[in-house]
Amino acid sequence: MLADDKIESLGATGTFDAGDFDEDRFAALLVDVKSRRDEFYHQRHVSKDVIETLQSLGLYRAFVPEQFGGSGMHGSDFLRLIERISEIDGSTGWVASFAFATKYLSSLPAATLATVYADNPDVVFAGAIYPPQPAQKVDGGYRVSGRWTFGSGCLGASLLGVGISVDGANSGLPMMAVMPAGQVTIVEIWDTIGMTGTGSHDFVLEDVFVPEDWVLARGAEPTISTPAYRYPTLAMSAQVLAICGLGVARAALDHVISIADKSKSITGAPTLGDRPNVQLHLGESEAKWQAARIWFYDLTDKAWDVAVAGREPSRQETMQLRLAASHAARVGAEVTRACFEMTGTMGIFNSNPLSRHMTDAMVTAQHAFLTEGTFINAGKVLIGHPPITGYA
Secondary structure: OEOOOOEOOOHHHOOOOHHHOOHHHHHHHHHHHHHOHHHHHHHOEOOHHHHHHHHHHOHHHOOOOHHHOOOOOOHHHHHHHHHHHHHHOHHHHHHHHHHHHHHHHHHOOHHHHHHHOOOOOOOOEEEEEEEEEEEEEEOOEEEEEEEEEEEOOHHHOOEEEEEEEOOOOOOOOOEEEEEEHHHOEEEOOOOOOOOOOEOOEEEEEEEEEEEHHHEEEOOOOOOOOOHHHHOOHHHHHHHHHHHHHHHHHHHHHHHHHHHOOOOOOOOOOOOHHHOHHHHHHHHHHHHHHHHHHHHHHHHHHHHHHHHHOOOOOOHHHHHHHHHHHHHHHHHHHHHHHHHHHHOHHHHHOOOOHHHHHHHHHHHHHOOOOOOHHHHHHHHHHHOOOOOOOOOO
């Protein structure tokens, strides 16, 4: 796997070869992203050239079946890349995390998948699932109209999906209609306190025909069996977002550490590094961050091994993945807020990186896949009660 400080071969976990990943170009991209964070923030989306660079690095083929040109990248390797991007800029990490979103397409017919990847495997897909809008069944497909929210990364995508409801469908799983981006009107309304550069705008469709074989149930059985497709879709959906929060928290911790012995107070108080309360909370925060991260990746590695072995993780195993993801997001927010509080008034200025780190981490923990309800469902599974459909 891609270790924290070097690249290692994946061996039996997939076809991905460490030699296929250009670490130097990736490092150069991180430098570029760091210099352009304000650009993404003010325009409210990550610029298209950054998405294209991520495509050329192979990030968008990580979960594509190998028969269509996918890389066979290990799930933990993908997550570590997202974590590193998020340390530099939370919004860019969030948008890059949706490189995994082609996994949502796994229940499309194999022939449709072949069409999706006919030209190349580096397809950028974005979805806006909620609120599901009624779709009219017609000969050969569906007529779809409505408006949807939270289309993260949509301005850089070539393929878009929207949530639909269909009379008579009883799988309990959310249904999605998939179409070329040109058929969707994007309404640029994204205006938030955090993750501002994600461009999570609204989608609008007016009586668009979607063929039946381009409609899927999100989280349903995959039509092609690969480790990436066998890995639980909704668990990975939560994980790719949670790791953004941990990446942002790491940046906040490193910022405090870097200024601890250099900070000056207008009141003449000791530097941050000489204050016992800062020393205490910094130590506690580092311990929380390390523990949450280790558990997160340990469970990911174990679940990936299960998928490689040819089976899907059990309800209990999936619950653990969801629980570790929600815990990671919560810890990321707690640690980042603690870093903000340690620095006193220094953190309140927009020029201070902690102000954006804090709001990015807080927004991550607010996502529906990571909030308190996910802990409730974990508790249900732990005592043998069924969770909501699609959780585990």
